[in-house]
Amino acid sequence: WPMSASGTVQTNWTGTWHGTLQAYPEGEIGAGWNTTLEIGPYPMFDGSCTMWRGIFKENGTIKLTKDNRFCRGHGPDDLYFDNGGGGKIAVQWIHNVLVSPFKYNGVFVVASMRMREDILEEEILITGDNPAVQNVTVSIRAHSIHIKTMRRMSMSNSGEKSFRSPFLVIYALFFLRFGFLLHA
Numbered sequence: 001w002p003m004s005a006s007g008t009v010q011t012n013w014t015g016t017w018h019g020t021l022q023a024y025p026e027g028e029i030g031a032g033w034n035t036t037l038e039i040g041p042y043p044m045f046d047g048s049c050t051m052w053r054g055i056f057k058e059n060g061t062i063k064l065t066k067d068n069r070f071c072r073g074h075g076p077d078d079l080y081f082d083n084g085g086g087g088k089i090a091v092q093w094i095h096n097v098l099v100s101p102f103k104y105n106g107v108f109v110v111a112s113m114r115m116r117e118d119i120l121e122e123e124i125l126i127t128g129d130n131p132a133v134q135n136v137t138v139s140i141r142a143h144s145i146h147i148k149t150m151r152r153m154s155m156s157n158s159g160e161k162s163f164r165s166p167f168l169v170i171y172a173l174f175f176l177r178f179g180f181l182l183h184a
Contacts, residue, residue, distance in 0.1 A: 013039045013042075013115060013120060014039055014040060014041055014042075014155060015038075015039060015152045015153070015154055015155045016036065016037070016038050016039075016152070016153045016154045017035075017036070017037040017038075017039065017120050017150035017151065017152055017153065018034070018035065018036050018037075018150060018151060018153050019034075019035050019037075019120075019148050019149050019150030019151065020032065020033070020034055020035065020148070020149075021033045021034075021035050021056070021146060021147070021148050022146070022147045022148075022149075023144060023145070023146045023147075024144060024145050024147075025144065028144045028146070030056065030063075030146060032058065033056045033057060033058045033063060034056070034057045034058075035054060035055070035056050035057075035148055035150065036054070036055045036057075036153075037053070037054050037055075037120075037150060038051075038053045038054075039052070043070060043071060043072040043079075044072070045072065046072060046073065046074050046075065046078075047072070047073070047074075048071070048072050049069040049070065049071035049072075049082065050069065050070055050071075051067060051068070051069060051070075052066075052067070052068040052069060052070045052081060053065075053066070053067050053068075054066045067084070068081050068082060068083050068084065069081070069082040069084065070082075070091075077092065077093075079091045079092060079093075081100065089102045090102075096114055096115070097112050097113065097114045098112065098113045098114070099111070099112050100112075103129050106128065106129050107126055107127065107128065107129055107143065108126075108127045108128070108129040108140070109124060109125070109126050109127075110124070110125045110127075111123070111124045111125075112124075118151065118152065119149055119150065119151060120148075120149075120150045120151075120152070121147070121148065121149055121150075122146075122147070122148040122150070123145065123146070123147050123148075124145065124146040124147075125142060125144075125145050126142070126143040126144045126145070126146075127140045127141065127142045127143060128140045128141050128143065
């Protein structure tokens with residue numbers, strides 16, 4: 001995992017993480033679900049991908065399992081998530097935050113993940129996707145916000161080629177909420 005800009009912030013996300021999902025407004029799908037996210041080694045070489053796995057449970061019952069790949073295309077700034085069905089979402093580092101904005105069927109989603117000390121935080125904001133008008137401010141309404149705060153439960157083997165984690169879980173929650181899957 002890349003070091004933070006200051007070099008003092010822990011950025012090694014490798015391991016198994018556990019936490020609880022908060023979703024607002026109250027009653028949103030996923031509120032109170034337990035999440036387990038497995039993150040493998042960061043893809044350091046062009047053309048490499050690793051697994052990104054999230055399991056969501058409500059009252060001990062699995063509600064969602066999402067297996068995806070976190071990939072590096074050409075160069076360290078060409079990062080994306082691949083759902084295996086042809087759907088790809090670009091991601092980028094902005095300072096020490098992994099950010100993934102995307103649009104789908106009338107909504108705009110901004111997912112962000114960061115490490116704060118020994119806590120991995122993920123936030124997903126889902127809004128409407130009103131078209132822009134030149135030189136006019138266009139207001140959009142937020143549909144929901146999903147927040148995960150996770151603690152590492154174990155470390156993965158450093159030789160493992162899988163990268164399992166939570167960022168695409170945000171992506172999965174979005175699709176669960178709206179009842180469709182991303183296809184090419």
